[in-house]
Amino acid sequence: MSDMTTRRLRAGIVGGGRGAFIGTVHRIAAELDGQAQLTAGALSSDPTTARESARAWYLARSYDSYEQMALTEAKLDDGIDFVIVATPNHLHYAVAKAFIEAGIHVICDKPLAYAVSEAEEMVRLEALGGPLLALTHNYTGYPLVRQARELVRSGELGELRKVLVEYNQDWLMMPLERQGNKQAEWRTDPARAGVSCCVADIGTHAAQLVEFITNQKITAVCAELTTFVAGRQLEDDANILLRLEGSTRGTLVCSQIACGEENNLNIRLYGSTGGLEWHQQEPNTLIFKPPASDPWRYLRTARGGLGISAQSATRMPAGHPEGYLEAFAVIYRNFIKDIRRVAAGAVPKRDYPSAQEGLRGLRFVDATVRSAQRGTRWENV
Amino acid sequence: MSDMTTRRLRAGIVGGGRGAFIGTVHRIAAELDGQAQLTAGALSSDPTTARESARAWYLARSYDSYEQMALTEAKLDDGIDFVIVATPNHLHYAVAKAFIEAGIHVICDKPLAYAVSEAEEMVRLEALGGPLLALTHNYTGYPLVRQARELVRSGELGELRKVLVEYNQDWLMMPLERQGNKQAEWRTDPARAGVSCCVADIGTHAAQLVEFITNQKITAVCAELTTFVAGRQLEDDANILLRLEGSTRGTLVCSQIACGEENNLNIRLYGSTGGLEWHQQEPNTLIFKPPASDPWRYLRTARGGLGISAQSATRMPAGHPEGYLEAFAVIYRNFIKDIRRVAAGAVPKRDYPSAQEGLRGLRFVDATVRSAQRGTRWENV
Amino acid sequence: MSDMTTRRLRAGIVGGGRGAFIGTVHRIAAELDGQAQLTAGALSSDPTTARESARAWYLARSYDSYEQMALTEAKLDDGIDFVIVATPNHLHYAVAKAFIEAGIHVICDKPLAYAVSEAEEMVRLEALGGPLLALTHNYTGYPLVRQARELVRSGELGELRKVLVEYNQDWLMMPLERQGNKQAEWRTDPARAGVSCCVADIGTHAAQLVEFITNQKITAVCAELTTFVAGRQLEDDANILLRLEGSTRGTLVCSQIACGEENNLNIRLYGSTGGLEWHQQEPNTLIFKPPASDPWRYLRTARGGLGISAQSATRMPAGHPEGYLEAFAVIYRNFIKDIRRVAAGAVPKRDYPSAQEGLRGLRFVDATVRSAQRGTRWENV
């Protein structure tokens, strides 16, 4: 694999076969910049589905189990350079561990793991300095999310005061898990999803977005979790008060029963000299809000006034809207660049979410569930 | 005053003189429909300002004190039919009481009073069945706020689940109270504003809007109040978890330090079969959000698909935007109609906020402050 | 009337009685600032309607004819100071002339007259220097329209290149004139409306807005007029190419059959160094578009960054939306100030549309109709 700095990389994937939307997302995102190609996969726990899915994607090699895949690929001359983990949550840890131990770089769907203890183990594994580990908190791949972070860092907002973040959907407003929807089944099943449904699935995206943009940690949460759909075992809605480092205060609202909402992740920040607003569903606009003496400014993807971080995450000229897949592919782009760096003996830049963020996400979920269980009181993250 | 059903009514005003924005609002709103005219006033505690203000508004009679005004007007053949209370909060009760005892109808700026005990006394006074008492929770005058209430009542949203209400401004993001701004001075002064600044001033508008639209009471709050501007005595920011009657949950966010925000009151509701969204700054659009099978519908002031409640609060054809003053004037319109009803011996309809809402507002403030003082725990309203 | 500089003015109105929406608009706009009060009227050609309308508005004096009203009011000690002309188009000239000749100031609904010749005569009358004449091209009363003009004047847009103006409605998309709608009847009747329906009614607003903001005259038009509703005698839709002074080019699109459009007047301007965009239906936002190096700026009514012209047309703090009536009332405000100036022996400022603009409007209509009749060719205005 000595040519890893000059050829297209080979990727493998575990999970994500036929019927799993997220598998397609990973495939497109991984290949979008033409720097990697899916070559091998263990696409399903069902062998037939696995093979048919592999054939549909023209993969060179299909495996029935991820263990076998890790062992075999590690020995091949033209084996995969990295693996994508796209299974349900409860398998993330085992799959990632198998490939890391086989010396193969890992990019993992979020959450990092099923439980905090697993995530801690993955942080430990990553710290050994072997294969790289990336976590697809994909919303940080949007150019204007990066611009938001840069504006906060450069002091344009002054001292940060208030953060309002929301992630509202409606796809679980009916009891889909009792109507044959596979994803709804495992998302609402404690055995596979963990202690939380809504907060773990989308609340963590919102929390990670807050920490990414503000460069401040969420230190404590005070939460009310609600299950609105009768018979459901995990919460489908959450209202959370936030305390961040410094004196920043805020709220995190997430819901999967918010009738009419598609995938409405949005964030607003208010500092002592400026504010920001961004909406994932119209991701190519970022509003900067100065004090009353000046009008709002609408920053736009690929247009003037953006910093290097946003520019380098952009592929098209302004007015050619980039979307979810392009942002997702920015995570892959930076991860692949790091793989090449490491192959060339250089230090990785780690310009993508990794195990630390994953661990923080799980701790955020735990603190939130704990707060709710204890009658809505402040719990440290 | 036997002609009160056929002539233009005569209004008096206490407070609101030169320099007080809210005085102008009341004057325009009271007169907008041509059913009342300002005739007398005690426009300022400063006699010179009072007289000059009265002259600028062409008032027939100017008084140096509201006590004198109440006594005198009650005896005149062509005395005022109702009085507008537009003073700072701590005087509301005394002024309103003086006029009610003089037999004159009262329309009072919110909050109803300085303290819960005063508000309770006003509820008692109102219950005596003498002069009418209206409270200018003006945002309920918007046609589409009324439409929202009608949609909830008619069951279009199904069982209500979640309410998100916000009221964000930035006018106190700097220490204006130390820079000569009169309103900032009394708003942040416990002696004149009471136990709260931000929640009392604008949070109560948001809370009242929630109860008006949902027809559910806020039963408990769990709040964090923050003072971001150094040296300020009262909070300038609040994040509040809400519990409503039934199983409705939500958040109420209000701030006076949200850099870049003008007067951003907005509300979103989510029920089991529909959602709603409304923004005060673009008040002529109300979004109805059905489940995923159908697209969002944008209801518009004076356009098709509106109920009688919205229609009767509209003056212009669709596309001729109505704003803050027109909504404020709807409160006056309904109040004046009630005065005529009472004069004609009929039963008043009370289609405007009154002492009960005012008392609820003060209790909401008290519960919120208590929750924050006790470390952010649930407190009943 | 020697006290005209210190008292509230007395206004009369011709037309606009019961059922005529525009009468209410004029009444509210005239009285909004508390500087004038409707006192007398000849509110309808039907004497009963006239009297009932006058009673509903608490007018002191009602007339059966405008001729009688002009003669009588001119002689009264407390006669009206100005008259509002709110009749259908074909009467504007005669009514205005009667009051001007009686020495009474006139404020006239647009268009100024039925035909160019009448408008020319009114320009001549106005030039005599007697009573003032204002034309309610009300959209120029919006604060941000004034700001747009100021930005163009101050050179912020550089050399103007392109203007796109639209005024789309749908109220005539069905044959309302054959279904008993009074306004539709006269608007589509050549005998009362003149040579044009859509262009005369709303196209003139758009054309006047262009000239007001750009300070450039429309020099030539190239037009296609269409009648989409079968049996209608006048056009209900127009697409017009524009040439302005200098090398500015543009289009003016107006329609009364644009299904779904309420009162969608909007304008965009593009110069060599900046662009502008404004929408009447959300009138409190004006977008300034710099070249690509900078983001768009959203100017807001009553917020920072506005010039004196916009500020002086504003009554509320930012975020308290002002609408159609408030803008209309700005025309009245400036007209009334001029009446007081004249009464005080000062020179009027004429900061409102007047006979010249009215004459230009009629010439614009004539050139447009001529262009269409001659097969869509350039015709000078």
Add this chain to the structure above:
Amino acid sequence: MSDMTTRRLRAGIVGGGRGAFIGTVHRIAAELDGQAQLTAGALSSDPTTARESARAWYLARSYDSYEQMALTEAKLDDGIDFVIVATPNHLHYAVAKAFIEAGIHVICDKPLAYAVSEAEEMVRLEALGGPLLALTHNYTGYPLVRQARELVRSGELGELRKVLVEYNQDWLMMPLERQGNKQAEWRTDPARAGVSCCVADIGTHAAQLVEFITNQKITAVCAELTTFVAGRQLEDDANILLRLEGSTRGTLVCSQIACGEENNLNIRLYGSTGGLEWHQQEPNTLIFKPPASDPWRYLRTARGGLGISAQSATRMPAGHPEGYLEAFAVIYRNFIKDIRRVAAGAVPKRDYPSAQEGLRGLRFVDATVRSAQRGTRWENV
């Protein structure tokens, strides 16, 4: 190539090398669905650039000329299945012809050719029934553009009356062609771009969008073309009146000097029973406007209420914004499916723009230029 129905296809590309934005667009769009991979290319007329570009994209084979490439690839066992033409306009015809004659399918950037005569020849070539020819009028790949067409076809808008289409940019507002910008050089050079700059480049997109959605042909145009930037040889701005089949009327406005506009393609349609509005820069929303009795409905990509045509052009769940690249890739998706159909002996569906649309585009440009040259008069397309 007998396996063409089961394997990933091999694509070649002519033009589009290093520095050419459109090359990257084609590469990503061609490969996005994992159904094709770029394998060979003649990426630049400069041999060094060609080779370096090929290496950067990991192409198996690089050519110095397209003629050589066509001849060679046609003979290889694993030669390309189709070629992408991404050169400047004046080479489209020659390149496409070379590959068609070599029996290789062609997908060509728009415009189809440099002149009408060339386009006519390509229509003739396509009609021979040999290799397929697709034209990347990419905006028709957006799901909601397809939905718009379906709504028109299904009669939801009734009889179409009015079409307003715009395509405004600002990238040529300065004389970039004299500042070293390569694309600006050839776009404004009659020898390479043809008789038109702005209309040929973007006006044709707008015209094609109109015909695609309405299923009506533009029959006549009446145009004013303007060159605002001094010294430029071709127009940079156009205002055009449109006549369509039936009695539909409209305007087409396009500009490359519209300060502040990025890539603002938008379209509005008005029929006798409904209207539509779509903006390319926020492509995941399509507004349907019923008559006044009902509110506007906001259709959304991947959400309920969409027809099969829109659904089949969607890859992500609702709220995961799809953009320019995804739409572009829909053209490729349908083209590749057709290649497989043909390889399997089936009849192609031709669900993408082709030579006929390309010829119409060139005739539209010619008629527009002719109209402007003859003093803005109606010219048949």
